[in-house]
Amino acid sequence: MKNTYGNSITITLFGESHGEAIGTVLDGIAPGIEVDEDFIKHQLSLRKSYGDISTQRCEADEFSIISGVYNGYTTGTPICIVIENQNKISKDYSVLEGKARPGHADYAAFSKYHGFEDARGGGHFSGRITAALVAAGAIIISALNKKGVYIATHIKKCAGISDIEFGDFFKDIKELNNKLFAVLDDKAGEKMREKIRIAANSLDSVGGVLETVVLGMPEGVGEPWFDSLESMLSHGLFSIPAVKGVEFGDGFRLTDMTGSTANDEFIVKDGKIKTETNHNGGINGGISNGMPIVFSSAVKPTPSIAKPQRTVDFVKKENVNIEIKGRHDPCIVHRARVVVDSITAIILADALTMRFGTDYLKD
Amino acid sequence: MKNTYGNSITITLFGESHGEAIGTVLDGIAPGIEVDEDFIKHQLSLRKSYGDISTQRCEADEFSIISGVYNGYTTGTPICIVIENQNKISKDYSVLEGKARPGHADYAAFSKYHGFEDARGGGHFSGRITAALVAAGAIIISALNKKGVYIATHIKKCAGISDIEFGDFFKDIKELNNKLFAVLDDKAGEKMREKIRIAANSLDSVGGVLETVVLGMPEGVGEPWFDSLESMLSHGLFSIPAVKGVEFGDGFRLTDMTGSTANDEFIVKDGKIKTETNHNGGINGGISNGMPIVFSSAVKPTPSIAKPQRTVDFVKKENVNIEIKGRHDPCIVHRARVVVDSITAIILADALTMRFGTDYLKD
């Protein structure tokens, strides 16, 4: 499978940054799910440019649901959502033809597509494609919420500045999902944005770490081989441009612990089985154990920077210099978080539907 | 898909730790690949218990190839390899019935399989299943080597002790693949083993980080959405028991860099396009760029420890104490590395076969 992912619920993505439109086909959604277009707009707004720390390309992101929804409810057949590209200025990019932007897919894409790729603005590799993913994810996030499953992502670290840790998951999730800049500590957020501005002024960029939490995931979902929840989630997360690391629970920090510290001891509390700690991030042996699912994604600094860089012209096979003009994000961490939420929702809904049947989201 | 993974080349795993046998079906392998049983044995030996720092359960790991190989060459039809379980002592585990071992899948499995799971020795969740994966991987590793693709994994860090970094990739790979304890610096290895012994004596366990490098991977292989090389590899890696984090190139460290540092500048060298650095681990936009593919996997400390722990009896739903008797590994990092090599080989061979056709490995 190429641009399609999932088993019982699948998402297909199409489109190029500067083509006519981008979009998605979301298939396998139970019939009878209410589709709230305002919530889709809300989710898309979380992905948009943020004030002075984002690209000046401003897309309206007006979407059309052209199939699969009737009278405001899903029909059970594929939902196609199309988002037109309106504010596309190609001239900024044309000068780059043949010049591989460092950190970008230009050269790898050329090796694969032999020069037929629509390279304008990154084409099919552009972060812009994620708008379609967010629109699709919004439909599922609403449905999961009604089933008691809640998802949120915060900027755990950005440009070296750390956010505080989650306190009350339920309250934090609710607040995060209404913030344009998703931090638990707004002061940390202010410092992050200051760092982003500094990077922008230096014609440079910064990255960060996103931490996601999922509350209310039923236990007993996932497979030992090969569709562990970790496998399924990481598969989706690593498709998001700029994600270069994924860890579950304490992830890499687990490697410095001893077993007696890393093991989450079980306890019966109020008649329910829980763990006292959650170093394993709610997943044991690839299967949900009923605890919050927690994972982090490493987002590298935006590769598009205005600073002059050395590179090659891969058509002429010669060394050249490059200055990437145009409208770039000095940081995409804050915009990526809703993309992470969206792919997470899609993948967990798929796993739940595989486990409990195609009507699960509706019942 | 559950216990099957891959597109053009697929691997299926079956078996339980204390059942009759474990095994694998490897499908989609080009016809005419030489199958070297000695090399399979060699690879299986790398996964075995290591002297005094491993479990005392010692399996002969005698394998039978019962289909798909004829006169020493692959036929192109599915290769089934069966490995009998010989040294299975069930009594050590029976006392645990209903008691969830902390850090293990027992409780999650019970939620999924309703008590019908064969829980002895971890059943289908046991690290033992990876022996089948190693046997399958060995066939592919041989074939990839003939195509100029080389894979090796070293213990980057274990119990807090770090190995040195790769020097000459080609030489290091060759050496690593003949070492039982895969470190570049044998002195670091000695210190690691000492730490493992200390953990064992404390009835505890330790974890570590494995770093893998792939040389000779052709460029232009992988997909932007959703089968990026990172997605495909992480999907497989996170199925290995105990892996809780995966990062490509500099991974999480990229998040503290600026774009101008993290970007790998391209350069034409001897008529070939390369990058000066390799912070992105040989993958841009999900597609190989011709540089070495580099990634790290976080292996948590073995959850089976002899120390008394608190837990629950999930059948009776009550709090209990647990002492896990039996034969445990105080560390599985050194044994896991050949498992990482094997799944890496299988996944890359799949991507190459998708890209270049079913005869790729043979031509």
Add this chain to the structure above:
Amino acid sequence: MKNTYGNSITITLFGESHGEAIGTVLDGIAPGIEVDEDFIKHQLSLRKSYGDISTQRCEADEFSIISGVYNGYTTGTPICIVIENQNKISKDYSVLEGKARPGHADYAAFSKYHGFEDARGGGHFSGRITAALVAAGAIIISALNKKGVYIATHIKKCAGISDIEFGDFFKDIKELNNKLFAVLDDKAGEKMREKIRIAANSLDSVGGVLETVVLGMPEGVGEPWFDSLESMLSHGLFSIPAVKGVEFGDGFRLTDMTGSTANDEFIVKDGKIKTETNHNGGINGGISNGMPIVFSSAVKPTPSIAKPQRTVDFVKKENVNIEIKGRHDPCIVHRARVVVDSITAIILADALTMRFGTDYLKD
């Protein structure tokens, strides 16, 4: 997989008959394939209403390729084609709500979608969806032709009238692909249309058999289990509304032969291995043998007829009578043939791409 089919090349269909639009995502197509919009129009015209023997609903079938094509060539990324529904009159159908049209999917769909389905005009079950499939198929048919693979389908039988048999495959294929009513013997065609008119005047409908031939398919493509060419093709063919039977070569007639008659004896002719007869339709053991691939599809009479019929109201669970007003086809056999050609092209291109790699169509 639901609305997506294929391995290396996949097709996804979306849309409802009376929704905003229908469309398709065609993925996995090699980069650099020329896209001839006139040929797509031509192919769509073959699916259109035919004079006085078809529904009076007349759709312009104006399509937009909104991704995956750049400067007239495929980019290698997903091709999304959208076809708006323009001539949609819903009132004809609204009276049917709750009334199961005999021979239609209404009741089965209600059992699956619980009443949330967009039932207007058959919704997602409508033959209209096949327009998208034809548009996608057109891109591949052009590409296959350049590789020397040619496909055509004729109306072997319709309303009891039989066409003559293929003579010179190459010449016949060329002619058929330019005929609106695809018969080898135009006189037989005239008789078929007369029979169709008679059925229409009786407020009834008729069916027929389509026979497809593929010339130039390379040998050695397909799998014994489970992706035999027959399996892959029948999977696609049985998704076409109204197809209720598929046979390869002499199909059901083989069951009355003896082995010595049914076996196709091999012969070396001009240095090439061929068979003297082709009772097996070019496929042995699921794999192409280099002979023309031949198969037939049974198309049942259109279930929408104007004659009064007895049925049930599945909402009220009571027996009722139904008179289906509106614009119906007294026969869809002649319109279905280009749909058969299209799905055949997509599936064979997928099998070829799996076998020879993702650049196959381009090389």
Add this chain to the structure above:
Amino acid sequence: MKNTYGNSITITLFGESHGEAIGTVLDGIAPGIEVDEDFIKHQLSLRKSYGDISTQRCEADEFSIISGVYNGYTTGTPICIVIENQNKISKDYSVLEGKARPGHADYAAFSKYHGFEDARGGGHFSGRITAALVAAGAIIISALNKKGVYIATHIKKCAGISDIEFGDFFKDIKELNNKLFAVLDDKAGEKMREKIRIAANSLDSVGGVLETVVLGMPEGVGEPWFDSLESMLSHGLFSIPAVKGVEFGDGFRLTDMTGSTANDEFIVKDGKIKTETNHNGGINGGISNGMPIVFSSAVKPTPSIAKPQRTVDFVKKENVNIEIKGRHDPCIVHRARVVVDSITAIILADALTMRFGTDYLKD
């Protein structure tokens, strides 16, 4: 996917006719399904040689379940069943090397596997592989029966002799599943066997048509595109060696009817919605409608005949004569019927599990 089929429940086949063993991995089966080894033996006995009208190769078909079953119940993890090849006489086949048996896959396989295939006895293309499929199917057939879903296949026609039609489905199914030669009319069966003997004496072979009926299939299962029940079933059926045609309900006969005859009118009977006729074989729009599912499979005459035939040596590329010695079936129709039942059970169980969740078979 190659030798693996299915979505939530998958079957993988491996093995060669004269290799060490054949077998299967059946995955996705709910935990807690009782596994009755006697019933597996019974099912395997239905596939065995029948008295004087079958090959004299007599395999014990002793199977070992080496994973996925514990204490007599499925565990929920993959079930691997291995059947050793005991009675393998290779010398009968060795003389054929390079000689393409007409009607067989030898030449197509050579084109695909380049001579590395294990061609002895048909290798991976042999009907022998279906023994593994029958063993796997037996586990599911038992489970489906407990859910009220019943399957049976009779020999509708063989060597030109027709069986009578189904009367009382429930009674007929029960009787058929205990008959070695599955006809409703034993006198017709005697005539068929007489015809088979005559063919054998003429060093020839005969074929036939199998008709399958499924009672109790819940409505609302299947997909419009592309996983219609017809698509899924035909995909599996066409993988069975010798099947060259599949039709649902009245299939090809529908093409000679008018819509008013072919349409199945709905009726409310005893509070349940049914159809008065079942020309569509229980499937509308790819989805079950609650009526019995009925389909027929065309089985060609066994290609292995003792009569001298002309063919080619594909290694030397020259015309030769061939006399196939050894042990052949003059007819495989009666042996194939349990294979059809088995693949039908596996595919329907998969569709049901996709629809209702992984515990469906158990609940």
